[in-house]
Amino acid sequence: MKKYHIAVVGATGAVGEELLRVLERRSFASASLRPIGSARSAGKSIRFRDDSIAVEGLTERSFDKIDIAFFSAGSETSRRWVPVARAAGTIVIDNSSVFRMEPEVPLVIPEINGDDVRAHRGLIANPNCTTAVALMAIYPLHRIFGVRRVFAASYQAVSGSGARAIEELREQVESALRDRRSTPRVYPHPIAFNVLPHVDIFLEDGYTKEEMKMQNEGRKIMHSPEFRASVTCVRVPVYRAHSVAISAEFERKVSVEQAREALAEAPGLELIDEPQKNRYPTPLNVAGKDNCQVGRVRLDCAFENGLSFWVSGDQLLKGAALNAVQIAELL
Amino acid sequence: MKKYHIAVVGATGAVGEELLRVLERRSFASASLRPIGSARSAGKSIRFRDDSIAVEGLTERSFDKIDIAFFSAGSETSRRWVPVARAAGTIVIDNSSVFRMEPEVPLVIPEINGDDVRAHRGLIANPNCTTAVALMAIYPLHRIFGVRRVFAASYQAVSGSGARAIEELREQVESALRDRRSTPRVYPHPIAFNVLPHVDIFLEDGYTKEEMKMQNEGRKIMHSPEFRASVTCVRVPVYRAHSVAISAEFERKVSVEQAREALAEAPGLELIDEPQKNRYPTPLNVAGKDNCQVGRVRLDCAFENGLSFWVSGDQLLKGAALNAVQIAELL
Numbered sequence: 001m002k003k004y005h006i007a008v009v010g011a012t013g014a015v016g017e018e019l020l021r022v023l024e025r026r027s028f029a030s031a032s033l034r035p036i037g038s039a040r041s042a043g044k045s046i047r048f049r050d051d052s053i054a055v056e057g058l059t060e061r062s063f064d065k066i067d068i069a070f071f072s073a074g075s076e077t078s079r080r081w082v083p084v085a086r087a088a089g090t091i092v093i094d095n096s097s098v099f100r101m102e103p104e105v106p107l108v109i110p111e112i113n114g115d116d117v118r119a120h121r122g123l124i125a126n127p128n129c130t131t132a133v134a135l136m137a138i139y140p141l142h143r144i145f146g147v148r149r150v151f152a153a154s155y156q157a158v159s160g161s162g163a164r165a166i167e168e169l170r171e172q173v174e175s176a177l178r179d180r181r182s183t184p185r186v187y188p189h190p191i192a193f194n195v196l197p198h199v200d201i202f203l204e205d206g207y208t209k210e211e212m213k214m215q216n217e218g219r220k221i222m223h224s225p226e227f228r229a230s231v232t233c234v235r236v237p238v239y240r241a242h243s244v245a246i247s248a249e250f251e252r253k254v255s256v257e258q259a260r261e262a263l264a265e266a267p268g269l270e271l272i273d274e275p276q277k278n279r280y281p282t283p284l285n286v287a288g289k290d291n292c293q294v295g296r297v298r299l300d301c302a303f304e305n306g307l308s309f310w311v312s313g314d315q316l317l318k319g320a321a322l323n324a325v326q327i328a329e330l331l
Numbered sequence: 332m333k334k335y336h337i338a339v340v341g342a343t344g345a346v347g348e349e350l351l352r353v354l355e356r357r358s359f360a361s362a363s364l365r366p367i368g369s370a371r372s373a374g375k376s377i378r379f380r381d382d383s384i385a386v387e388g389l390t391e392r393s394f395d396k397i398d399i400a401f402f403s404a405g406s407e408t409s410r411r412w413v414p415v416a417r418a419a420g421t422i423v424i425d426n427s428s429v430f431r432m433e434p435e436v437p438l439v440i441p442e443i444n445g446d447d448v449r450a451h452r453g454l455i456a457n458p459n460c461t462t463a464v465a466l467m468a469i470y471p472l473h474r475i476f477g478v479r480r481v482f483a484a485s486y487q488a489v490s491g492s493g494a495r496a497i498e499e500l501r502e503q504v505e506s507a508l509r510d511r512r513s514t515p516r517v518y519p520h521p522i523a524f525n526v527l528p529h530v531d532i533f534l535e536d537g538y539t540k541e542e543m544k545m546q547n548e549g550r551k552i553m554h555s556p557e558f559r560a561s562v563t564c565v566r567v568p569v570y571r572a573h574s575v576a577i578s579a580e581f582e583r584k585v586s587v588e589q590a591r592e593a594l595a596e597a598p599g600l601e602l603i604d605e606p607q608k609n610r611y612p613t614p615l616n617v618a619g620k621d622n623c624q625v626g627r628v629r630l631d632c633a634f635e636n637g638l639s640f641w642v643s644g645d646q647l648l649k650g651a652a653l654n655a656v657q658i659a660e661l662l
Contacts, residue, residue, distance in 0.1 A: 151561075151633060194615040195567055197613075197627050198609065198611060206630070206639075207639075215633075229632075230482075232578075234486065234574075234576065236568075238526060247561050256537070282525055283525055284520070284521055295528075296528050301536075310563060
């Protein structure tokens, strides 16, 4: 079996660290691993399998002899260095939003459009985390009923904003318990005991960039150019795992029974839907798990052919690291 | 000016205490105040204006010579004791859900259907807190565009579940910071660093009772029998103030400019909508304020004639105590 030389750009970040753990856990066929970090990470080392490996900075030679590079260091790094990696003959799996909507770049959730990987030209994009978690539940329903549009509101964990945001929530909670104030740095307002209808930057039309990703990326991933999604993205004081409340309208007549069956059988998804026994997905329960969880499935009372449901998923795993490694496995 | 003899049933609860403060703050024309509590509150006293008043238990004589009684002690107490108060000639303003949908009982938000109070027969119902906060923003838009249906997801504070839930969140946060576990008592799952798609009991059709209130009560309050609302109600680790993400479809062509104007002029509502300056409503900012706040107003991208917006409001005030006192003022 061929083994691959791997680079992880952003190896010390929240997603990068998950990536290393996912590669280990899934016994990915790696011959070597090169962790790459920002100037801030210089001198650090990471643990991979039984080794401690020094983190390197990015140089023009970083991708020499590298077969596959995972990029998870933000948009600026991807914009600057993905072309360098591709020029070196490395296949890039990029977690940033920079290349996702470029027509020749496959944007892939393996359980949905794994076949799209085949058309790659050295670069495959990983979808937005909230979009990925939502589509894991929308797509199995789309296959049987044909999705037309969705209304969604998200409950997004602070780890989506990186390690500094996790620290900020912890500090603010600690300060609040001691009746002290602490000044927000990562978010424009306190996140402890608060919710913020603000994820990513605001666009001219009043939506945020994050909110439009579900429609834009959803169309590409599901091959549904007419798909519409109106989304409100909200940051909540949860450390890990995103949740999304969804109302979806379909072309064909829906049934809750058929929907539950399709969701229960869908790969990468677990149906937890016994509300009378207080069983439904929560971020605390899904955190650290590969599978997304869906529940609260019901006939939507404001659509003719509609379903409402609730999905939670670990956005560092299915929304990022796990999905990226699954893409690499398809190669 | 006539002064009224007032009773507050549930005077030591979260809403009851707010009620006393609202009566003071608005200099309500009270001749006397009788605080009534459960057996648990026996021996306690409350502060009202410059007096300390002993809390009484409920008896058949509790409402003798009382002009107006505010009930805020849960459904069972209302079911049992509201008839007693009415029989004594007392006008009841009831915060429970027991009588809200009875045709001869006015269900009133003074800014929307204050005139409905006139038809009362000794009992006026106060609406559900999430419904009240949402309608404060929906109704001004309904007046100009005609609302057809809404999709909404809520972010509800723990104080909506009473004082014990506030304590539970505080304890769980403290325990989590110390890496200790604490057993949930009020909620079926931990609420600290978590969100729960579960408010009130589950109905046969998969919605919760709370989720259906926006449609049922909205129809009655707005006099719109065709109004449809598909809602997901979610408890979040916020102490005080509910928020709701709303997508609304209208009969007539909408414009964001007209919508903003109508919302800015609406009584009891404040428009905070400068997202580029990070100005939008948050529960932490609206807590303790009488006015609800609305922002993130934008053309909805999945409706032809739709608007998306975000509203936050202190559910103990506009969602309960303030609204009840406003009803009393209409009398």
